[in-house]
Amino acid sequence: MTGAPTHSSYGAHALAAQDIEAYLLRHQHKSLLRFITCGSVDDGKSTLIGRLLYDSKMIFEDQLATLTADSKRIGTQGQEIDFALLVDGLAAEREQGITIDVAYRFFATEKRKFIVADTPGHEQYTRNMVTGASTADLAIILVDARKGILTQTRRHSYLAHLLGIKKLVLAINKMDLAGYSEARFSAIVAEYRSFADSIGIRDFLAVPISSLAGDNIVTSSENTPWYLGPPLLSHLENVEIDSSALQLRPFRMPVQWVNRPDLDFRGFAGLISEGLVRPGDAVRVLPSGRTSTVARIVTADTDLRSAAAGQSVTITLTDELDCSRGDVLAAAEHPPEVADQFEAVLVWMADEPLLPGRPYWLKLATQWVTATIHNPKYQINVNTMEHLAARTLSLNAIGIANLSTDKPLIFEPYEKSRELGGFILIDKISNATVAAGMLHFALRRSSNIHWQPLDIDRNAHARLKHQHPRLLWFTGLSGSGKSSIANLVQKKLYALGKHSFLLDGDNVRHGLNKDLGFTDADRVENIRRIGEVAKLMTDAGLIVLAAFISPFRAERRMVREMSLPGEFVEIYVETPLEIAEQRDVKGLYKKARAGELKHFTGIDSPYETPEHPEIRVNTVETTAEQAADEIVAYIMR
Amino acid sequence: MNTHAAPGVSALTHLQGLESESIHIMREVIAECEKPVMLYSMGKDSAVMLHLARKAFFPGTPPFPLLHVDTTWKFRDMYAMRDQVAKNSGMQLIVHRNPDAVARAINPFDHGALHTDLWKTEGLKQALTQFGFDAAFGGARRDEEKSRAKERVFSFRSASHRWDPKNQRPELWNLYNPRKLKGESIRVFPLSNWTELDIWQYIHLENIPIVPLYFAAPRPTVQRDGLLLMVDDERFRLRPGEVPVQRSIRFRTLGCYPLTGAVESSAMAVPHIIQEMLLTTTSERQGRAIDHDQAASMEQKKQAGYF
Numbered sequence: 001m002t003g004a005p006t007h008s009s010y011g012a013h014a015l016a017a018q019d020i021e022a023y024l025l026r027h028q029h030k031s032l033l034r035f036i037t038c039g040s041v042d043d044g045k046s047t048l049i050g051r052l053l054y055d056s057k058m059i060f061e062d063q064l065a066t067l068t069a070d071s072k073r074i075g076t077q078g079q080e081i082d083f084a085l086l087v088d089g090l091a092a093e094r095e096q097g098i099t100i101d102v103a104y105r106f107f108a109t110e111k112r113k114f115i116v117a118d119t120p121g122h123e124q125y126t127r128n129m130v131t132g133a134s135t136a137d138l139a140i141i142l143v144d145a146r147k148g149i150l151t152q153t154r155r156h157s158y159l160a161h162l163l164g165i166k167k168l169v170l171a172i173n174k175m176d177l178a179g180y181s182e183a184r185f186s187a188i189v190a191e192y193r194s195f196a197d198s199i200g201i202r203d204f205l206a207v208p209i210s211s212l213a214g215d216n217i218v219t220s221s222e223n224t225p226w227y228l229g230p231p232l233l234s235h236l237e238n239v240e241i242d243s244s245a246l247q248l249r250p251f252r253m254p255v256q257w258v259n260r261p262d263l264d265f266r267g268f269a270g271l272i273s274e275g276l277v278r279p280g281d282a283v284r285v286l287p288s289g290r291t292s293t294v295a296r297i298v299t300a301d302t303d304l305r306s307a308a309a310g311q312s313v314t315i316t317l318t319d320e321l322d323c324s325r326g327d328v329l330a331a332a333e334h335p336p337e338v339a340d341q342f343e344a345v346l347v348w349m350a351d352e353p354l355l356p357g358r359p360y361w362l363k364l365a366t367q368w369v370t371a372t373i374h375n376p377k378y379q380i381n382v383n384t385m386e387h388l389a390a391r392t393l394s395l396n397a398i399g400i401a402n403l404s405t406d407k408p409l410i411f412e413p414y415e416k417s418r419e420l421g422g423f424i425l426i427d428k429i430s431n432a433t434v435a436a437g438m439l440h441f442a443l444r445r446s447s448n449i450h451w452q453p454l455d456i457d458r459n460a461h462a463r464l465k466h467q468h469p470r471l472l473w474f475t476g477l478s479g480s481g482k483s484s485i486a487n488l489v490q491k492k493l494y495a496l497g498k499h500s501f502l503l504d505g506d507n508v509r510h511g512l513n514k515d516l517g518f519t520d521a522d523r524v525e526n527i528r529r530i531g532e533v534a535k536l537m538t539d540a541g542l543i544v545l546a547a548f549i550s551p552f553r554a555e556r557r558m559v560r561e562m563s564l565p566g567e568f569v570e571i572y573v574e575t576p577l578e579i580a581e582q583r584d585v586k587g588l589y590k591k592a593r594a595g596e597l598k599h600f601t602g603i604d605s606p607y608e609t610p611e612h613p614e615i616r617v618n619t620v621e622t623t624a625e626q627a628a629d630e631i632v633a634y635i636m637r
Numbered sequence: 638m639n640t641h642a643a644p645g646v647s648a649l650t651h652l653q654g655l656e657s658e659s660i661h662i663m664r665e666v667i668a669e670c671e672k673p674v675m676l677y678s679m680g681k682d683s684a685v686m687l688h689l690a691r692k693a694f695f696p697g698t699p700p701f702p703l704l705h706v707d708t709t710w711k712f713r714d715m716y717a718m719r720d721q722v723a724k725n726s727g728m729q730l731i732v733h734r735n736p737d738a739v740a741r742a743i744n745p746f747d748h749g750a751l752h753t754d755l756w757k758t759e760g761l762k763q764a765l766t767q768f769g770f771d772a773a774f775g776g777a778r779r780d781e782e783k784s785r786a787k788e789r790v791f792s793f794r795s796a797s798h799r800w801d802p803k804n805q806r807p808e809l810w811n812l813y814n815p816r817k818l819k820g821e822s823i824r825v826f827p828l829s830n831w832t833e834l835d836i837w838q839y840i841h842l843e844n845i846p847i848v849p850l851y852f853a854a855p856r857p858t859v860q861r862d863g864l865l866l867m868v869d870d871e872r873f874r875l876r877p878g879e880v881p882v883q884r885s886i887r888f889r890t891l892g893c894y895p896l897t898g899a900v901e902s903s904a905m906a907v908p909h910i911i912q913e914m915l916l917t918t919t920s921e922r923q924g925r926a927i928d929h930d931q932a933a934s935m936e937q938k939k940q941a942g943y944f
Contacts, residue, residue: 016912017915020909021908023915028650028838029650030651104787104829105786106779106832108834113651127807131807131808131809134809134810135809256668257667260697261697265696269694298695299692300695300696308649310648311653312660349807361816363814364812366665366668419810419811422812424812431817433807433814
């Protein structure tokens with residue numbers, strides 16, 4: 001074996017031997033870097049990790065003995081130690097010689113502790129790489145110097161970028177087999193740079209290494225005098241960690257659990273996802289929007305004077321507020337957004353493909369909602385970055401789709417916040433985690449939900465009912481058949497599981513409007529009140545059927561304008577006066593003709609025919625049944 | 638871990654980060670599972686896990702019981718520690734001993750692998766089923782052993798408590814999916830990302846009480862099959878010619894005393910234990926007879942339901 005392990009950069013053990021107290025003091029202040037290694041089976045990824053563990057003295061004698069024995073038995077390096085065997089864990093994988101899952105490795109140097117997510121390079125395991133990348137601060141993309149940039153190099157880089165990893169290292173491995181050629185190295189770097197630019201990767205560090213021989217891993221290699229950058233490990237030790245930047249953002253803490261050990265204590269427990277909090281800070285509880293002030297930051301030791309992103313704390317407030325799991329405590333003046341429709345990127349992780357329209361559980365931070373995914377806009381070919389048409393997403397597919405949730409989500413775009421922008425989808429039957437998602441943006445903001453506490457908006461009501469609120473406004477002469485048709489429509493909607501309510505003269509005139517007569521002024525007021533009631537009902541998510549003569553265009557327009565665009569459906573039930581008068585179901589025409597009823601529409605009060613009704617029903621040519629079917633078809637389309 | 642100064646100036650230390658992650662995991666379980674329990678084995682990892690639980694739910698008491706799956710063959714010091722901890726924590730302590738193993742007087746001298754299987758693997762399954770626990774915290778760490786490195790933080794077990802390494806849920810960010818069908822359960826490992834060194838540093842920093850066996854003291858020992866065993870009580874069967882010898886020893890891990898190898902040491906305080914660990918050349922589990930049974934033995938035990 002060439003490149004015997006050097007411990008020069010790990011003076012740790014010398015110090016530990018001399019002065020353990022000094023050593024401990026120093027090691028209390030180490031920071032933590034999580035990184036992921038990406039590469040194919042042949043790129044030497046496991047060898048690199050094995051090398052880092054070995055060089056940082058994380059491998060003990062007994063493990064080394066097993067390793068040496070295994071290397072000879074099933075290793076790929078002849079009589080040499082096969083570092084890859086150190087990190088390939090499960091028995092089945094050892095036989096096949098591949099890693100098939102995410103494995104986590106640990107090592108530490110003087111400056112840092114490292115957690116390495118080791119993920120496989122095989123195409124079918126996109127999900128594993130995405131999983132490993134979701135918690136990583138940095139990604140090492142391994143390239144075989146002899147092969148250069150491959151499809152999988154692009155795929156790994158794209159996935160790392162997609163998961164928001166800002167620190168990338170291009171480790172060009174097996175330089176020993178490429179004659180330590182600077183030209184080869186530069187050519188690969190140039191090719192990679194143009195690819196990186198094209199997908200929005202701003203920066204990366206390229207290092208020529210040999211994980212087998214140890215070049216530029218711990219110390220700068222004499223074989224690459226032309227390389228002036230740091231060896232891989234010192235870069236890992238010194239690269240800036242994103243979490244410090246998180247502390248500069250406005251405060252957010254998803255509430256995990258309410259701690260109520262007795263009547264006198266009520267603390268909100270959670271992991272601060274962004275920012276900094278101090279007693280006295282004004283905070284807002286989302287989604288209710290109520291504000292309060294931080295009273296204490298409680299720990300088992302003493303109260304804290306401040307706490308920052310990454311810390312698990314328990315916070316008490318100065319006011320008694322409704323606040324429970326799923327709520328978010330946020331800086332009062334800079335709360336996150338709340339919305340119920342989003343564009344997101346989805347990484348599908350289950351054998352069962354995505355079913356657009358099916359409800360899935362969605363977990364984001366500590367919030368659980370039901371989400372429906374719309375038809376994907378497109379799928380991304382992770383090898384070529386091309387957009388492909390897609391009706392669904394299957395295992396390992398990545399696509400862009402809109403989604404709707406049954407309750408508003410407190411969120412931030414993923415690029416701003418992993419904690420408030422990353423989510424998982426869960427199958428409601430099998431309970432399997434079927435997808436990971438990252439929110440891009442809200443399609444529509446829930447109106448001012450921050451400022452109207454406890455405001456469940458009309459969309460929320462409607463979504464609960466799986467329907468679009470409508471106001472079906474039946475207008476026409478007395479006896480034209482409005483109520484009969486409306487009744488039929490209501491029955492058909494009921495059969496379809498739709499929630500509706502029928503307003504007609506019978507249930508309005510006797511109660512709400514019993515003080516009104518039939519003068520023109522009273523007719524206008526009648527319609528205005530009905531319009532307001534119908535609006536409240538559509539706000540509650542209902543499909544409202546209103547069957548009133550409503551003879552005047554102006555009042556019908558007034559109600560139309562009270563409704564949201566597309567919600568008001570004017571249905572003109574067209575029956576010639578003579579026919580309505582012939583039917584005279586209630587004997588009203590007779591009374592009107594006899595002068596016993598004043599202001600009767602069609603007799604001594606005008607009916608203004610609708611000019612542009614959404615639906616026109618001719619009751620002479622069509623049956624009530626046919627008319628009802630047509631109306632249902634119209635609103636269900 | 639306390640940060641009295643404003644931490645805005647720098648990132649958290651690695652121990653602060655690990656502590657925070659473990660507390661987050663425990664709170665997720667309490668919020669989303671119906672009947673959690675914490676496995677308590679009296680070892681250093683259990684001590685750290687319990688300490689973290691008390692922090693997570695302070696000023697309340699951790700809202701779950703402790704479960705000790707007993708083999709009747711632990712060190713006497715461990716039993717003393719267990720009873721002390723139960724008293725101090727204010728938590729309920731459940732001790733389960735597999736009645737079948739009791740009836741058959743299963744012991745490590747006569748029964749080899751069956752000892753672990755009946756007392757620990759079967760005993761644990763019995764206790765979880767009997768009390769209907771749907772989530773059990775365990776102190777396992779990913780750095781202990783190769784197959785552990787791939788274990789999830791939330792590890793699903795079928796209704797028959799089997800672990801299927803090919804059918805585990807992906808774990809992204811810090812989003813755990815605890816949904817399960819009736820009868821299924823989860824083993825939760827809040828210390829997944831801690832290493833042995835982290836555990837010791839944390840014990841040192843937080844002054845966490847641990848079983849005295851971790852510290853060196855003169856103890857009666859015999860050398861057997863490459864292990865240095867302590868003669869902890871009169872049940873220890875000496876082989877012909879074996880005479881217990883007083884040696885200054887301590888233990889890096891604790892289990893059933895006839896199966897747990899000691900190391901010769903003079904470390905009487907945590908810093909010295911850490912010092913020895915940093916300068917040592919053998920891994921922690923080397924002192925455990927259980928792993929040497931066969932290749933990939935831990936993985937096979939896990940599939941069968943061992944923690």
